[in-house]
Amino acid sequence: MRLELRGITKRFGSVVANDHIDLVIESGRIHCLLGENGAGKSTLMNVLYGLLSPDHGEILIDGDPITISGPGDAVAAGIGMVHQHFMLVPVFSVADNVMLGYEFTNTVGLLDEEKAAKQVTDLSARFGFDVDPTAIVEDIPVGSQQRVEIIKALARNARVLILDEPTAVLTPQETDELMQIMRELRDAGTAIVFITHKLREVRAVADTITVIRNGAVVGEATPDASEADLASMMVGRTVQLTVDKADYQPGEVALRVRDLTVRDDMGREHVKGVSFDVHRGEIFAVAGVQGNGQTELVKALLGLEHEVSGAIVLDGQELLGKSTKEILDSGVGYVPEDRSRDGLIAAFALAENLVLDTFDRDPYAHFGVLKPRVISDKAVSLIDEFDVRAQGVGSPASSLSGGNQQKLVLARELARPLKLFVAAQPTRGVDVGSIEFLHERIVGQRDAGVPVLIVSTELDEVLALADRIAVMYRGSVVGVVGAETSRDALGLMMAGVPVDEALQAAPTARTPGATA
Amino acid sequence: MTSTVAAPDVAESPPTMRPWVENLVLTALSMVLALAVGAVLIAVSDPDVTSAMQYFFADPLNTFEAMWTSVSEAYAALFQGAIFNFGADSFSQGIRPMTETLTVAAPLIAAGLSVALAFKAGLFNIGAEGQMLIGATCAGYVAFTWHLPGPLHLTLAVVAGIAGGALWAGIAGLLKATTGAHEVITTIMLNYVARYLVAFLLTTAAFQRPGRNDPISPIVDATAQLPRLLGDQFRLHGGILLSLGAAVFVWWLLNRSTLGFRFRAVGANAAAARSAGINVGRSIFQVMVIAGGLAGLAAVSQVLGTEKALTGGISAGVGFDAITVALLGRGSPLGVVLAGLLFGGLKAGGVTMQAQTGTPIDIVLVVQSLIVLFIAAPPLIRSIFRIRSGGIGSMQMSKGWGE
Numbered sequence: 001m002r003l004e005l006r007g008i009t010k011r012f013g014s015v016v017a018n019d020h021i022d023l024v025i026e027s028g029r030i031h032c033l034l035g036e037n038g039a040g041k042s043t044l045m046n047v048l049y050g051l052l053s054p055d056h057g058e059i060l061i062d063g064d065p066i067t068i069s070g071p072g073d074a075v076a077a078g079i080g081m082v083h084q085h086f087m088l089v090p091v092f093s094v095a096d097n098v099m100l101g102y103e104f105t106n107t108v109g110l111l112d113e114e115k116a117a118k119q120v121t122d123l124s125a126r127f128g129f130d131v132d133p134t135a136i137v138e139d140i141p142v143g144s145q146q147r148v149e150i151i152k153a154l155a156r157n158a159r160v161l162i163l164d165e166p167t168a169v170l171t172p173q174e175t176d177e178l179m180q181i182m183r184e185l186r187d188a189g190t191a192i193v194f195i196t197h198k199l200r201e202v203r204a205v206a207d208t209i210t211v212i213r214n215g216a217v218v219g220e221a222t223p224d225a226s227e228a229d230l231a232s233m234m235v236g237r238t239v240q241l242t243v244d245k246a247d248y249q250p251g252e253v254a255l256r257v258r259d260l261t262v263r264d265d266m267g268r269e270h271v272k273g274v275s276f277d278v279h280r281g282e283i284f285a286v287a288g289v290q291g292n293g294q295t296e297l298v299k300a301l302l303g304l305e306h307e308v309s310g311a312i313v314l315d316g317q318e319l320l321g322k323s324t325k326e327i328l329d330s331g332v333g334y335v336p337e338d339r340s341r342d343g344l345i346a347a348f349a350l351a352e353n354l355v356l357d358t359f360d361r362d363p364y365a366h367f368g369v370l371k372p373r374v375i376s377d378k379a380v381s382l383i384d385e386f387d388v389r390a391q392g393v394g395s396p397a398s399s400l401s402g403g404n405q406q407k408l409v410l411a412r413e414l415a416r417p418l419k420l421f422v423a424a425q426p427t428r429g430v431d432v433g434s435i436e437f438l439h440e441r442i443v444g445q446r447d448a449g450v451p452v453l454i455v456s457t458e459l460d461e462v463l464a465l466a467d468r469i470a471v472m473y474r475g476s477v478v479g480v481v482g483a484e485t486s487r488d489a490l491g492l493m494m495a496g497v498p499v500d501e502a503l504q505a506a507p508t509a510r511t512p513g514a515t516a
Numbered sequence: 517m518t519s520t521v522a523a524p525d526v527a528e529s530p531p532t533m534r535p536w537v538e539n540l541v542l543t544a545l546s547m548v549l550a551l552a553v554g555a556v557l558i559a560v561s562d563p564d565v566t567s568a569m570q571y572f573f574a575d576p577l578n579t580f581e582a583m584w585t586s587v588s589e590a591y592a593a594l595f596q597g598a599i600f601n602f603g604a605d606s607f608s609q610g611i612r613p614m615t616e617t618l619t620v621a622a623p624l625i626a627a628g629l630s631v632a633l634a635f636k637a638g639l640f641n642i643g644a645e646g647q648m649l650i651g652a653t654c655a656g657y658v659a660f661t662w663h664l665p666g667p668l669h670l671t672l673a674v675v676a677g678i679a680g681g682a683l684w685a686g687i688a689g690l691l692k693a694t695t696g697a698h699e700v701i702t703t704i705m706l707n708y709v710a711r712y713l714v715a716f717l718l719t720t721a722a723f724q725r726p727g728r729n730d731p732i733s734p735i736v737d738a739t740a741q742l743p744r745l746l747g748d749q750f751r752l753h754g755g756i757l758l759s760l761g762a763a764v765f766v767w768w769l770l771n772r773s774t775l776g777f778r779f780r781a782v783g784a785n786a787a788a789a790r791s792a793g794i795n796v797g798r799s800i801f802q803v804m805v806i807a808g809g810l811a812g813l814a815a816v817s818q819v820l821g822t823e824k825a826l827t828g829g830i831s832a833g834v835g836f837d838a839i840t841v842a843l844l845g846r847g848s849p850l851g852v853v854l855a856g857l858l859f860g861g862l863k864a865g866g867v868t869m870q871a872q873t874g875t876p877i878d879i880v881l882v883v884q885s886l887i888v889l890f891i892a893a894p895p896l897i898r899s900i901f902r903i904r905s906g907g908i909g910s911m912q913m914s915k916g917w918g919e
Contacts, residue, residue, distance in 0.1 A: 304791065325793030334791065342791040345784045356781065356792040360774040368774050 001027045001062060001159050003191065008057035010043055017043040019216040025160060027191040030182055032202045035212035036234055036431040037402055041195045045162050049081045050074045080153025081162040086145055090138035095120050097137055098152050123151050127184050143174035150181065161185065162193045167201055171289050172459055172491030179205045199227040200460070235433045243439045246447045248467045251280030254451040255420055260310035262296040270296035272475040278451040283442070285454045285466035289494055293475035294455045295337055298424045302334050303327045314420055328357050331419035335409050335426055337455070343409040346398035350390055351379035353397050354412045386411035387437060403434030410441055421445050424455040439465060459490060539846060545897050546890035554883040555587045558875050562586035590875040597868020598861035613864060615752040619822060621860025622755035623814035623834045628841030628852040629766050630810035635847045636770060637803040638783035643688060643703025644811040645835025646710035647681040651812030652819040653714055654680030656733055656826035659740035669739040674816050681812020682805045684710060689804025693797035715828050723826065733826035742821035755817030760853065762813055767849040779803045811835060840888045859884060
């Protein structure tokens, strides 16, 4: 089977998300769509899956044009999609989720659970999925949930399987397993479209690579292309993928966290008795798969959680129990994990966003009266210093790209002298070109002697920046290890394997040295 | 690695309007459309037209003539009653409609500012009506019970009115800030509490006018009345100046003060405001207090300027019209002033229209409501007039119920 997209164009208002894209997908191949966030990969696949209708262009299967006006048509044409955010009913069993919408019924019209379960078992056995059809979806790990999505597509006879950023929610080991599954499916004759922005994964699994930039196909590449080549195709210029750091010379302990426990309003513990120290002049990275308590940990440090116990001491000063304002004023810089929700006010001008936490202080205000002149002058210089590409300081933050929004947040937080810098997911959803810049600035703080705490789910980022790494799993710190720890050992720890076992199973690959 | 660059032959997309121009165009078109629908209603409700329609097929022209006469006369009367009476004997009589418009607009503007300010902080203040009632009660009580020298008495009465409104809205603000109770519900309920509280007070010796059995207070002291601006032949009083002053104050508050910055930040994105160290609960309480004070100022206009005595109907529905004024004004102080003047004119002109042409004043209400309805649904106006979207979605000023 051969699926062909010809001249697909999709506009949103004045934005051209897809610009005359041509793509050929063939069975038995893994086709990677590589591009930055916002390059138009997901739009293209949503067009293919019938969730969006293209303004121009046509879709052909084996040379015959077809019309796809909804997911139903796509499924009928043999196209299956695994979305970045799973489309599963959490309280249903695996088998029920798989047959949802295509239910098996027996002679009297009741659901045929047995047949549904058998279908799941058969498909699992065929591809080595190890999924229990009777398990409730919300009880199984994220990696297994993803397999349920794949089974769902296969159960509907998908001959083309689209995987939209499938590795974002997985541990490195789960990612490896997924890649194995992809290879098996390919060998069984399925065409796979793998959407990602992670270069390492592309090189590991792809047969064909198509790079998309600004809504247009900018080129094809083979899996033996170097990461640097792929990155420069993706970004449109040469990119430095490694970060230059000065030698690790930790100062005294600045932040001391002891036995920190965070509960939510329902009384569930999200952070369970976590303790660690952060030294001056070091980058302390908290690694882990999304949703293992990192978010709550950071919020607790900033006074944004209610039910917190333990101790958070910065330079001898207890932060626990203080308001967010007091904590920020005492010299903590904070880059929130979700920039559009917590970091910026989209409707506010750049200049206003740059003083979001200092607007009521000298020199930006005096006796409760703002000084627009001072605020806008400061904004002009910060935007220049942090290379924020914008129309002007009066334009709204929503007019910026993700990378420039993140630079804006960073500019605000680094504009004042800091005693501690906390950055959660500092480069999530940011283009490769901006990542380079953001990393430089973060390392700059460390080199200037500021203690830096980074939370990241991207292992590449953790390894690029960290001096010491704490791995969190289910609210606890599995262990604190040195930066030389191997990717495999960290991956095992992210899956909850204790630190000793992990280090034994996957011995240190890089230069041995300091550990926990 | 091969590299092929796609041909950049993107079709020119038609130019889109700047947001504020689009706003203005959409507002103007909404008014045109509302007046058009109003015209249909005027035409079909006119007895001359209905009788002409009985022989429509014999003489269709006659029906259209009757329609034209009916609509044009009604709208002409509306205009003359709102802005300038060309048939008047003297210039001073000619401008009387304009002074009436300003008199009616004064409380609409102040109360509209109350709702608009709350919008900016993400709150939907449905309670301007109740806040006005309490404000009017406080202002009225000071004005007819105490007997003080002129300027001092007026000042105290005005302050009491503002404080009364602030107190009433402050309750809703406090409940929202501390318990999360939704302000839409609390302000609506406080409207009822205020209405029956005032009804009760007007039966007590402290508030009821001696010698009267109906619920009306004594006339406010002359020392506490808002001065008439154009002499005793016109009703126009200082309330309009207070309202315009309030508009300037609200503009300054929102754009130049740190307090207003906080309000806007909380309204635009409470999560980001909280992460930046802003105390969201306190801001909500403060904005409600100030919004209530503005509603109180509207009440001051009514009780110390227009009516000069406290009655159960002192707020005259202004607190509810204020919501439409704020929506029409798109939450900006200047917009609220213009919308308040428009609604004041429609109200003042509607009276004349009814008196001169017999067209029911309810048509004015229909027109007012339709204007806001059309404005709330920009896609509708766009599809009727075939305007391309410049990115303005439907009006969303307040947060949802879940917040």
